[in-house]
Amino acid sequence: MIRWSHNKNGTREEFLSDLDATYEDLPKSMKLVGFKLMWDQIAPFERDAAIWLLNHDARTIHIERRVALLQYVSSLQSQLEHRHHIHHRNEHHDTKPVVIEPTTNAYTAIRSIYLGHRTIEAWVSTWSPYPNLHVYYEDLSKDDGYAALAVLLPRLGFDDTAVDSLNLAQHTHDDRDFFKLHDGGCNDRIENYDHVLDALALVHNNQSSPPSLNN
16 A cells, blocks of 8 residues: 555555455464554545445554654654665665754654644544553563554453464565664764754744644
């Protein structure tokens, strides 16, 4: 479904056809299967997506980055490299730290990310009969990331047998592994990190109801 992050001219029929194709491509031998949908992929057809997910008895787990600023920096660095992931752990990360304008660009991006997540939560609550559960991306990316899911799955109605057999087997269209493109925190990925942090804190403190810089 990744092409729908950039496809602004696709039709409703094409969108639903791609959802069906994604579903059919999932391995049927596993008790639990899932795939990632991002808000920018479904927003143009949110009603159709909701009906499709409801008809397929889908359960949702909302995945969010713990630090919105880091999510913004990751997107900038991915754009500079023209790629969003790597297929081998030892691939070279050749992106230099970025310089960002703290109040116009960084704060606007953080606020947009925050409001986007709240929009997703509200959308899910309009159609899903299951709890709207949440997990941080950083917890899933740990070596024992399955533990974060194992805690949530019983609350979505899955039995203990399914949870006990849980593993994070990856299945992609070309059977390649996917790894994070960049490691490290904001302080070594933003060249003017101190300036950005001070400016964001100042704007944050001056807002009556600001989004959390750490959500």
